[in-house]
Amino acid sequence: MSTAKESLSMLSELEGFLGACIVDSNSGMMLGATGSSGELNLELAAAGNTEVVRAKLKTLKTLNLNDSIEDILITLGRQYHLLRPLSSNRALFIYLALDRKRANLALARHQLTAAENGLQV
C-alpha cells in the first residue's frame, strides 16, 4: 500500500501530466496534490470538480441505476480531466489533469486504476 504522496507521484510520471490531487468530495478540500500550478490552480479545480462528482453521484441515485462511477472523463480542447472516486472510500476522488496533445488516455486510465488500488487513505 502507498500513501497519498506516493500514489500521486506515480501519476506524475505519465506523459502529458499537468497535475493531480486527492480530494474530499464532502468539502472539496485536497488531501494531497502534486504538479505545477502554472497551467492549473489545483485548489480551485479540486473544489469545482467536487460539484461535478456530487452531481453525477446524485444523478445515478435518482436514476436508480444501482451502479457506481469508475471514472469521469472531461475532454477539453487542450486537456483531459479524469475524476476517479475511490472504491475504498466513496467520499474521496482522484483528480488528474493531462495535456491532451501528449497524453495517452488509455494508459492514463490504467495508471489511475493502479494508483487507486495501491492507495491507503
Add this chain to the structure above:
Amino acid sequence: MAIVDLKDNVVVVRIVYDGPAYAGKTTTVRALARGFSRTVDTPLQADGRTLFFDWLEYTGGLFEGRQIRCQIVSVPGQAELFARRRALLESADVVVFVVDTGDADAVERSIVAIRELKEILRQAGGTPIGIIVQANKRDLPGAVSREGLRAALGEDFEGIALTESVAEEGLGVRETFVLAVRVALDRVRGDVTELAVGECVGEEQLLAALQALPITAAQGPYAREVPVVADDAPRLPDANVPSGAIWPPLEGRLVLHEAMADSHVVVKVEDTGAWTAGEGTPWRIHSAASAEYGDLDVARAALLNQARAHANHGELLSPSRCVVLAESRPGAWRVWQIAKVAPSLRVSLADVQHLELEPLYQRLAATAATLSEAYERWTGTPLKPTLDSVGRRGSWLQYVELLPWQGVVRAALSSSEREARIAAQLTELFRVELRARRLEITRSFVTMWQGVAPWDGVIATALAASLHDVPR
C-alpha cells in the same frame, strides 16, 4: 459558529487545535502551513510558547457554492491561560484534540484534558461541536497503540473520531484537517438556519478579545479555588535538596526534579492553613499547616515518620510520589509531600450526566463495587476510600490522594456499615453530578431494579437520600 462572509462570498469555519502543553499543536499547525505554502502567525510568544493562539488561514474547497475559509487556531497550553483556551474552544466549529501518544503518562494526562474539553463544549450549548482526537508522535518507539489509546479513553471515546500523525514530519496532519473541515461542515448543515451572515472575526479582533480576558488558573469540572500567592508563603523545595532530606532517595529526586521543572507552580493557603502548589500541573505539592519546624532535628524526625507511612502503604498508593524536607524560610524547615495526579473514581464519573440509564446504572454499581473493594483492602490503614481518593489502573486499585499527615488507622467495618458509607458517597454523586437527573432515574429505577444485583439496595438508598432536598 460558522458565518457567511458576503464581502468575500465565503463560508468561514474555525478549526481549533487543543491539547496539553507539548502535545504538538503548534507543530501540527506549522506542518499544515507548509503544505498550504503559507506561514503561521503567533502573536506575542514567550520563550517559544504560545500565549494567545497560533493563527493560520486557508481558503479552499466548496460548500453550498461558496469557498470555505478555514481559520485554523491553536490554543495556549498553559494552565493559567485557561480563560483564553476556553474562549477559543467555545468559538470553534470543530476541535482537533492533539494527544502526545509517545508514552502512557502523556496519554493519561490527555484523558483528563479531554474530559475537561467535553465539559467546556457541553457548557457552551448550541449545536454540538465535534471533536477529533489526533494521536500524535506515532513514530516514537514507546508509543501507545491505537487499541491502547481507545481502551485508555474508554467511554470518553464515544462520538470522537481518531486519526494518527507524526506532526514533526507532516504525516497525517492534512488528513486530520480535511476530516475536521468535513465535521465542521456537518455542524453547519445540521443547523443551517443559524448560519449567520456578516463579517467574520479575524485574527486582530480575536487577539483583542482574548487580551481583555483575565489570566486565571484552570477552571472547569476539576477546578479548585484560584491560587493566591501570599506574602508569607514558604519557599518550595528545589531539586537540589541535600541527600537525606528526600524519600525515596533516588526515585524521589526524579519526582522532585520533574515536579519543580514547571515554572508556573504557585503556593496558596487553604482553609486548613496548609500550603499547596502545582495547580494546573500534573503535580500535587502539599505541606500541612503543622509541618513547619523551627528545629531541624524535629523536622528530620517528621520527615522520617512520613517516609515510614509512605513505605508502609507503598503498594496501595498511586505511583510517582516523594516526601521532602526543605528550608521554608530563614530558620524554619517544612516537610512537603509531592504526588503525581492520578485519575480518581470521580474523574472517571465526569460523564455520568450524559449516559443512557442502563449504562449509568451499571457504572454506579461498578463504582459501589470498587469502593467496597477499597474498604476491604484498606482496612487497618489510614487510607479512607472516597470517590476522590480511590482510583483504578487496570485491575490495580490505588489511593490517589495525598497521604493523611496524621492518619488514624481504620478498623474493619461490618457489611452494613460499609454499605451505608458507600451509599453516602453515591448520595453526593446524585446531589451534585446527577442532580438534574434524579427524578428521571427514580422514575426509571423500577425497570432497572433487579432486586438481586449486589448493589441495588445501596443505589436505591443513595437515590432516596438524595431526593430529600428535591421539591415534590
